[in-house]
Amino acid sequence: MSFTIQGVLIASESGYETVDVQIVGERITAIAPQLEPLGTLVEGKNKLLLPGFVNAHTHSPEMWQRGSISPVPLELWLAELYDFAPLEPEQVYLSALHTAAETLLSGGTCLVDHLILIPGREMETIAAAAQAYKEIGIRAFIAPLIQDASLAASLPSGGIQQDIRPHLHTAATVLALIEQSVAKFHQPEIGISVIPAPTGVHLCSDELLKGCVELSDRHQLCLHTHLLETRAQQLLAQEKYGCSAVAHLHKLGFLGKRTSLAHCVWLEESDIAILAETQSTVVHNPLSNLRLGSGIAPIFHYLASGVNVAFGCDGASSNDAQDLLEAIKIGSILHNVTDPDYRRWITPRQAIAMASLGGAKGLNLGDEIGTLTLGKKADCVLYDLTHLSLLPRTDPIGLLVLGRSAQAVHSAWVNGKQVMSAGQLTTVDLEHLRQALFAHSQEKMWRDSRTLPALEKQYRAVMGLTS
Amino acid sequence: MSFTIQGVLIASESGYETVDVQIVGERITAIAPQLEPLGTLVEGKNKLLLPGFVNAHTHSPEMWQRGSISPVPLELWLAELYDFAPLEPEQVYLSALHTAAETLLSGGTCLVDHLILIPGREMETIAAAAQAYKEIGIRAFIAPLIQDASLAASLPSGGIQQDIRPHLHTAATVLALIEQSVAKFHQPEIGISVIPAPTGVHLCSDELLKGCVELSDRHQLCLHTHLLETRAQQLLAQEKYGCSAVAHLHKLGFLGKRTSLAHCVWLEESDIAILAETQSTVVHNPLSNLRLGSGIAPIFHYLASGVNVAFGCDGASSNDAQDLLEAIKIGSILHNVTDPDYRRWITPRQAIAMASLGGAKGLNLGDEIGTLTLGKKADCVLYDLTHLSLLPRTDPIGLLVLGRSAQAVHSAWVNGKQVMSAGQLTTVDLEHLRQALFAHSQEKMWRDSRTLPALEKQYRAVMGLTS
Numbered sequence: 001m002s003f004t005i006q007g008v009l010i011a012s013e014s015g016y017e018t019v020d021v022q023i024v025g026e027r028i029t030a031i032a033p034q035l036e037p038l039g040t041l042v043e044g045k046n047k048l049l050l051p052g053f054v055n056a057h058t059h060s061p062e063m064w065q066r067g068s069i070s071p072v073p074l075e076l077w078l079a080e081l082y083d084f085a086p087l088e089p090e091q092v093y094l095s096a097l098h099t100a101a102e103t104l105l106s107g108g109t110c111l112v113d114h115l116i117l118i119p120g121r122e123m124e125t126i127a128a129a130a131q132a133y134k135e136i137g138i139r140a141f142i143a144p145l146i147q148d149a150s151l152a153a154s155l156p157s158g159g160i161q162q163d164i165r166p167h168l169h170t171a172a173t174v175l176a177l178i179e180q181s182v183a184k185f186h187q188p189e190i191g192i193s194v195i196p197a198p199t200g201v202h203l204c205s206d207e208l209l210k211g212c213v214e215l216s217d218r219h220q221l222c223l224h225t226h227l228l229e230t231r232a233q234q235l236l237a238q239e240k241y242g243c244s245a246v247a248h249l250h251k252l253g254f255l256g257k258r259t260s261l262a263h264c265v266w267l268e269e270s271d272i273a274i275l276a277e278t279q280s281t282v283v284h285n286p287l288s289n290l291r292l293g294s295g296i297a298p299i300f301h302y303l304a305s306g307v308n309v310a311f312g313c314d315g316a317s318s319n320d321a322q323d324l325l326e327a328i329k330i331g332s333i334l335h336n337v338t339d340p341d342y343r344r345w346i347t348p349r350q351a352i353a354m355a356s357l358g359g360a361k362g363l364n365l366g367d368e369i370g371t372l373t374l375g376k377k378a379d380c381v382l383y384d385l386t387h388l389s390l391l392p393r394t395d396p397i398g399l400l401v402l403g404r405s406a407q408a409v410h411s412a413w414v415n416g417k418q419v420m421s422a423g424q425l426t427t428v429d430l431e432h433l434r435q436a437l438f439a440h441s442q443e444k445m446w447r448d449s450r451t452l453p454a455l456e457k458q459y460r461a462v463m464g465l466t467s
Numbered sequence: 468m469s470f471t472i473q474g475v476l477i478a479s480e481s482g483y484e485t486v487d488v489q490i491v492g493e494r495i496t497a498i499a500p501q502l503e504p505l506g507t508l509v510e511g512k513n514k515l516l517l518p519g520f521v522n523a524h525t526h527s528p529e530m531w532q533r534g535s536i537s538p539v540p541l542e543l544w545l546a547e548l549y550d551f552a553p554l555e556p557e558q559v560y561l562s563a564l565h566t567a568a569e570t571l572l573s574g575g576t577c578l579v580d581h582l583i584l585i586p587g588r589e590m591e592t593i594a595a596a597a598q599a600y601k602e603i604g605i606r607a608f609i610a611p612l613i614q615d616a617s618l619a620a621s622l623p624s625g626g627i628q629q630d631i632r633p634h635l636h637t638a639a640t641v642l643a644l645i646e647q648s649v650a651k652f653h654q655p656e657i658g659i660s661v662i663p664a665p666t667g668v669h670l671c672s673d674e675l676l677k678g679c680v681e682l683s684d685r686h687q688l689c690l691h692t693h694l695l696e697t698r699a700q701q702l703l704a705q706e707k708y709g710c711s712a713v714a715h716l717h718k719l720g721f722l723g724k725r726t727s728l729a730h731c732v733w734l735e736e737s738d739i740a741i742l743a744e745t746q747s748t749v750v751h752n753p754l755s756n757l758r759l760g761s762g763i764a765p766i767f768h769y770l771a772s773g774v775n776v777a778f779g780c781d782g783a784s785s786n787d788a789q790d791l792l793e794a795i796k797i798g799s800i801l802h803n804v805t806d807p808d809y810r811r812w813i814t815p816r817q818a819i820a821m822a823s824l825g826g827a828k829g830l831n832l833g834d835e836i837g838t839l840t841l842g843k844k845a846d847c848v849l850y851d852l853t854h855l856s857l858l859p860r861t862d863p864i865g866l867l868v869l870g871r872s873a874q875a876v877h878s879a880w881v882n883g884k885q886v887m888s889a890g891q892l893t894t895v896d897l898e899h900l901r902q903a904l905f906a907h908s909q910e911k912m913w914r915d916s917r918t919l920p921a922l923e924k925q926y927r928a929v930m931g932l933t934s
Binding site: 098287320386397463 | 538908909
């Protein structure tokens with residue numbers, strides 16, 4: 001399959017230029033004005049072509065609970081999440097399709113699904129997500145969410161005696177699960193990867209974390225985990241290790257240029273130096289950090305220290321959407337209130353680069369995707385600049401990042417294969433998906449979590465909140 | 468005109484109920500299950516009815532520059548804004564239509580347009596906006612942006628000698644302009660009001676501010692102004708008055724239950740007490756406060772002190788959209804990072820009330836609109852709960868506030884008159900508007916502001932930024 005996008009706007013060094021872009025098979029083979037037409041012709045007039053963005057951290061099954069969890073911090077929010085998690089692989093399949101669809105509709109061509117597993121049906125969960133991503137054609141990193149400690153262990157003790165039940169699984173069991181799922185589903189050549197992704201130091205033993213590093217080394221896999229999302233996690237790491245969580249992960253060999261770390265809100269200067277030195281990637285999830293009151297990640301410090309930063313939507317129960325352009329907008333402008341010197345503020349062009357090349361680097365794909373470059377794979381998105389939400393026409397990248405476009409994506413390609421055309425998905429029937437989601441909805445609108453009250457007393461005591 | 472919305476979901480005290488809602492003429496006349504059908508019947512199944520939101524602060528002509536202004540703080544941003552402001556009433560007409568359209572499409576039925584006036588063509592500007600709002604049928608408060616000092620006067624001097632040219636207009640001239648425009652365009656009975664709206668204390672003499680109060684008293688008009696949006700304005704007020712801007716406005720009689728104040732980021736405890744005592748309304752514009760790095764307004768303090776708070780999008784060059792649901796979402800979740808006690812966090816239901824009743828109160832219309840109440844005017848919006856962005860179905864208000872819906876508005880009414888149906892505006896042809904906006908676009912993508920460098924040196928010196 002070859003095609004030529006004719007007369008399309010692309011970003012140049014500091015402005016724009018109008019060019020033809022040719023793709024042969026999976027890769028970009030030519031970018032220049034007025035090329036000899038080759039293959040299918042795509043009209044590029046009044047359109048902007050950008051590299052696809054990476055939704056570098058999400059949890060697809062959370063779609064089933066979006067809009068429904070109370071405004072509480074992460075530790076209590078998790079209690080509600082787990083009390084009402086979906087329990088059928090069919091639901092996982094639908095929410096993976098839905099997550100991928102919203103990602104594509106907002107300019108993403110790749111996602112990292114930190115996939116919540118149905119207890120006892122773990123392989124089926126992974127199979128359902130893999131099936132969905134193959135069908136819709138998005139580049140997907142399935143990162144099964146594994147742990148070997150139960151939820152109550154994620155709170156700092158504050159010196160209070162706790163009665164924590166052991167977790168359903170041991171480190172050995174979950175590592176075997178990942179090994180099997182890599183053997184069965186890891187097919188990076190067709191765009192589906194499976195990677196070790198421990199929940200985070202707050203819920204994992206060293207044995208589990210080291211096992212993940214070993215798997216990553218043996219199969220050349222990326223690593224993904226949550227890191228210091230909340231102040232409670234910072235306190236817990238100090239209790240547990242007597243050092244920061246970053247220093248501990250570094251000691252275990254977990255950090256490196258294949259490692260991406262979701263959140264990174266509560267890091268210290270010395271932690272930032274470790275991330276820079278190890279070439280680890282921070283995944284910034286600004287909307288869930290606000291929704292859960294986790295804090296504002298020190299993104300300007302990361303950028304100034306040379307740490308690679310990508311954007312994620314996070315799961316749809318803590319955002320509660322999967323719109324990458326929203327995450328990019330808020331993740332860019334949020335930090336302006338933390339530094340009066342506007343010369344450090346993120347420009348729309350920087351934001352676009354973080355969302356595309358930054359995301360690619362975090363998945364060790366910086367040489368393969370993330371920019372419109374000869375020889376790179378064609379993961380790219382064509383925006384219609386005549387859409388009402390992008391009018392009047394001014395600076396197209398400024399409008400995309402700082403505005404609020406809806407349905408501005410005209411076409412999208414992953415690995416050179418078209419997955420959107422004329423504003424519609426070409427691989428999946430959205431109307432059918434919409435009907436299935438409606439049919440499977442359970443309107444538990446007045447739910448009471450059993451776990452939340454059990455954790456709340458401990459949480460308020462440790463965090464110094466008056467009852 | 469009478470109509471009955473049948474079998475529609477509305478919010479009850481803490482849950483939802485399914486009812487019929489009847490409107491006769493301008494007003495809601497019945498709300499109960501299974502009413503005798505009356506007038507036109509509207510299908511309410513799988514839909515949610517809410518009172519319309521108020522876009523309580525915007526500047527419609529900024530649409531022409533959205534996406535184009537550099538990431539800089541307000542004082543420098545203003546320089547770029549004024550260098551490239553639209554100069555034709557035809558543009559003002561189109562951007563007013565566009566602002567109203569985006570407001571309606573995101574659940575708003577009322578807006579306050581702090582209208583930037585074309586120098587020398589002030590009455591034509593107001594006429595163009597009034598024409599647009601009449602046509603589209605939104606409830607509009609046209610608040611012509613008036614001042615009698617030039618832009619350079621808005622920076623604190625920091626003890627540095629400044630050479631500030633006098634402004635184009637005197638206080639007397641602009642007050643006469645408002646008097647005339649009230650006589651000509653103020654028709655609250657058809658939904659168009661004109662109100663005195665000085666830019667802010669930073670650009671207005673006491674003579675002008677007092678003149679506005681006098682006009683407000685004489686014609687029973689609301690008052691609107693910017694207040695302490697930036698730290699520079701806080702410094703300036705101290706230099707200028709030796710007291711806070713709030714104390715000064717209070718002294719002039721500017722504050723009261725007909726007064727709404729945009730931003731209020733840099734207030735002190737004693738200021739907050741004055742706002743509560745005078746029943747003034749704060750208009751929270753979270754997105755522009757982030758984009759311009761102005762700061763995070765202390766909204767929890769306002770709410771705890773009994774100050775009424777509404778939401779605004781602010782002008783489209785500092786946001787850069789006019790989506791009320793976006794402003795409501797960010798304006799709700801942003802504050803969670805400022806207070807660890809989640810029991811003070813804004814719930815989706817509170818946010819909806821702030822956006823509707825809070826907005827209504829700020830315009831002295833709390834008894835007329837802002838809730839679905841018998842006898843109130845029918846300014847209301849019907850949301851389609853089967854839209855992809857609101858699926859799976861969970862808590863409808865949670866999904867609307869915390870998600871990112873697009874095109875979820877099915878129908879809207881203002882003053883009992885239908886302005887949207889089946890997701891489309893009924894009064895204005897959006898496709899025609901889109902073409903006109905495209906035709907009038909001027910893609911000045913690589914613009915250099917002349918005024919910005921002139922102000923920047925002074926700004927950096929006064930704000931303590933190293934050059």
